Amino acid sequence: MHNKTITELAKGLRAKEYSSVELTQAYLDRIKKYQDLNCYITVAEENALEQAKLADSQLASADSALLTGIPIAQKDIFCTQGIKTSCGSKMLDNFIAPYNATVIEKFNADNAVMLGKLNMDEFAMGSSNETSFYGAVQNPWDTDTVPGGSSGGSASAIAARLTVAATGTDTGGSIRQPASLCGITGLKPTYGRVSRFGMIAFASSLDQGGPMARSAEDAAILMQTMAGFDTKDSTSVDRAVPDYSAGLNNSLEGLKIGLPKEFFSQDLNNDIASAIESAINEYKKLGAEVKEVSLPNMKLAIPAYYVIASAECSANLSRYDGVRFGHRCHSPADLNDLYTRSRGEAFGAEVKRRILMGTYALSAGYYDAYYIKAQKVRCLISEDFSRALSEVDVLMGPVSPSTAFDIGEKTDDPIEMYLADIYTIAINLAGLPAMSLPSGFADSKPVGLQVIGNYFSEDRLLNIAHQYQQVTDWHQQTPKGFE
Amino acid sequence: MSLTADEVKKIAHLARLGIDETDIDAYASDLSNMLDLMTQMGETNTDEIQPMAHPMDQMQRLRPDVVTEKNQREHFQSxxxxxxxxxxxxPKVLD
Amino acid sequence: MEWETVIGLEIHAQMATKTKIFSAASTAYGAEPNTQACAVDLGLPGVLPVLNQEAVRMAVKFGMAIEAEVADYSVFARKNYFYPDLPKGYQISQMELPIVGIGHLDIEIDGETKRIGVTRAHLEEDAGKSLHEDFHGLTGIDLNRAGTPLLEIVSEPDMRSAKEAVAYMRKIHELVRYLEICDGNMQEGSFRCDANVSVRPKGQQEYGTRAELKNINSFKFVEKAINIEVERQIDLIESGGTVVQETRLYDADNNETRSMRSKEEANDYRYFPDPDLLPVEITDQLRAQVKADLPELPSVKKQRFMEQYGQDKETAATLTSSRQLADFYETVAKESGCTAKLCSNWVSVNFLGALNKANLEIAETPVNAERLAGLLKRIADNTISGKTAKQVFDSLWESDLTADEIIEQQGLKQITDSGAIEAIIDKIIADNPAQVKQYLSGKDKVFGFFVGQVMKASQGKANPAEVNKMLKDKLK
Incomplete structure (x- = not known):
């Protein structure tokens, strides 16, 4: 059962080959069996079986949603009423949200089953899942290596078949990079396409939730549920949601692919470069035309991103003060002690670094040099993409300059970790949609191909990904020991 | 660009972040490296460029002035x- | 040395919306603690702000009323600081691009008109309240007020005395109530004021160092606080000291200002545009709507009252001091059809006096304009005397009856029949020959005795003018 796609599982449920309760139990058993991967922060066993039971009673109904009774899992950044939402932090280790995120509400409305809450970097700050208060997550392709981050639990769980699909969030690559490192399919939607209400904020102008699955076909199904306007999110876009599955089989004949030359510099590992090259060749065979384009300001994306993301997070994380919820230090001497000790005890080193960085960048005398400058650079980068995407339909390149690295290998050098975000963060600055597709292996570790589209072109991206997955089987590979 | 330990302490206080005395130097060095990375932006002329606060060129939507929230104090304070x-x-607030 | 005082005011007016500026929780005053603080007001993880259209409309209305530039685009920013009554660790306010730009307001001071500049007015969210009653040495936090929309109205440093500052503050107070964008209730904190105060040697161009006096919540205290602060600064400078820029609190009990160092230390607010909110567009449609909605402004109304009703400046100012009172007056005038003088007198003296005595707002008046008009009609047509009218007014205040019903029930109708008055006069003259003699021998004072006796005999119902006239004839 655990190797089936969502569409196959939905058929099986309706054909009564198995009930949702049985399916859910099978996944719960696998989660327990492979708990050393540390994918889940919370396994919502009781709740999941209850939801499954309800779903079983709904399945007979003609208008039941495709996701009815399908067990999926949620990144622990989405607030779930009654079930702990930790955001990977000690700060929220005791936090039971009094409401559901809009995304969770939408899955509930479809009667999907939630297996549990997935591990992640603390407050989504990290590219390796190592900053989680709940410990590192293992990559099933090589359990000594990281799954990427921040949606590392999501990617690892999908690759290890501990859920058929999951949600992720992407602020600077947090869906695409772990998808790439774990050999699964991830979609970071256009900013504003998926509601951010109840999704704990890291950097508000960059954060975007999206689906992670084994295939584009499954990702399209999740995306259908997640996308849509929400009056509770001022940055949500009021625009009709297309049928993401309808165009999956459209031909790619005449598709214009741009290869940004900045994505293919000498820094790129040779094995990765050749995997990307083969993928591009597949697209040529499918009728695509390829040309080189340029994103001249790409190199400035990292500094601009780290200023903007840090500045926004420094304010977003001020609400964690030990007064209304979350961690509170033991017997504070005074107000200042309450704040500094509660925050000092409960935030990890990476979160502290970013808060300090953001506080500095916004402070008197530095605001123009850092924050305003970064916003101007953001504008330049966005213009680069507009220019490139006026020449071609999509851009393609690698997701990450390296494959999965060893747990602990980069933890001492935060800057090196930041530099590895080079291919993903510019997309968040511009607010564009992008996908990561499994496209081969380098040194027996998965490599991801990144496909970047214009605003609100998720349907086209899914079509482009699906067509590739019709002629390749990288997305169907299973890590050894998890078959 | 390098930050001193004192500057780190000052920022930590602004952010009400408790940091162990023994970690201050490490933070100072990490932050200095981050700042070096950020000063790269200075090389590009952006005089004519408008700062971009948001990816979408959209205006704020306004909400009708109707009360829909109910008292959930017990729930929230649990x-x-x-x-x-x-x-x-x-702890006692002193004015 | 002669000193000049320089004052600028920052007024915080709570907008009279039903819901918070960024959430759909109620803004009603006086609820049980934290029962009107929703997830957004509490700053729980993952929640997001959505702007209240009514708050924007009200701010635009204010901008138009002070003839200010209303921005095409306005931006909300985060003002970062930690305080327990500020749940998110930042206040959503405005820094660059406030909704209302430069405008002005005229005040009257010693009969002269003076123009005070308004630098800007911006929207922001109010904070909660700290309650310092003893909870085992801890402070209690009530976040019901958190998120209530405030319009912060910042003046130019154009005022030169505490008196001017109070006049300006009253003028803004009158205006926001006229516009129905703020209830103006100072006890409940709906209208609050910070004053920036400095002194400089008369004739000097540059400003002195200013102190900011925080949260002064009555007109009386504003005047006192400024005066005492000016005195402090002058004493300080004259004794060789220097004024430091700081926040000071006015202590009404001891009539002194004292430094609030606790608020001083972290003054780096790190403003930046709030990424959860998009720029607000003030559309032409909204402007047109607000403009059509704009009431007659107090200064215009006052001028009109002087011209249309022939009122003196003072009476016109009193009667236009609130929109409800002006409307009340105009209803009385229209319904009664009486002279402007009679109406002005009754509304500004008797009616307002009774309201003040009972400590009531005009909205709570037991005598509406129609019933008062009914009374004035009976004065005008001589049914009752002015003195009896006061008695009828008291009864109007206490009951739901009309003036006519009261006059009828209590038999207060004035005797205007000259035959009946003549009969009474004849009897009084006949009964008091000694007094008649005195009067005829030139003691004019005795005339009053006769009037009194006639009025007494008629139980106050004889028309006094008629009595006077007839007595004079009879006693010749």
């Missing part, structure tokens, strides 16, 4: 560290 008589309690 997750609070310390409350009494419906109030959140904190």
């Amino acid at each position: 997750i609070a560290p310390q409350t009494e008589a419906g109030l959140y309690l904190v």
